[in-house]
Amino acid sequence: MKEKNSTKSKVVLDTNVFIAALITDGVCRTILKEWAKERISLFCTTRVVEEIGMVGKRTIFRKYFSENDLRKLLWHIKQKATFVKDAEKIPKKYFPTDINDLLFVSCIIAAKADYFVTGNTKHFKKRISKTEVITPKEFLALLR
Numbered sequence: 135m136k137e138k139n140s141t142k143s144k145v146v147l148d149t150n151v152f153i154a155a156l157i158t159d160g161v162c163r164t165i166l167k168e169w170a171k172e173r174i175s176l177f178c179t180t181r182v183v184e185e186i187g188m189v190g191k192r193t194i195f196r197k198y199f200s201e202n203d204l205r206k207l208l209w210h211i212k213q214k215a216t217f218v219k220d221a222e223k224i225p226k227k228y229f230p231t232d233i234n235d236l237l238f239v240s241c242i243i244a245a246k247a248d249y250f251v252t253g254n255t256k257h258f259k260k261r262i263s264k265t266e267v268i269t270p271k272e273f274l275a276l277l278r
Contacts, residue, residue: 146247148235149186162270178216218244238258
């Protein structure tokens with residue numbers, strides 16, 4: 135984690151972190167609360183926000199959160215996150231095991247993020263360029 139007097143950490147969050155934050159008041163929601171307190175800088179691309187919206191609209195999640203809750207989250211992301219354009223070139227050595235996750239690698243590289251927080255660390259390299267790939271629990275421990 136960056137020193138308290140330096141700039142805030144640049145972070146990209148996986149869709150599963152946002153969805154988990156909507157489902158339960160746990161580690162992932164605490165990360166979003168830290169973002170709301172401006173302790174971290176959240177970076178996104180348009181494709182990442184579209185992915186969160188598409189996943190969040192799945193009927194399986196209706197018993198956990200409403201579409202209105204999802205809309206509020208997406209609105210906050212669009213208002214408060216820093217948006218970057220997708221990276222033009224992604225070195226093959228950083229490709230995830232699930233090609234559908236390439237949009238996150240693109241965002242990570244474009245943002246020059248310090249951290250990528252995901253519940254699926256096994257899908258990604260331990261480092262993507264200079265970005266450390268860590269779990270929500272590991273990231274929250276760095277914030278404390």
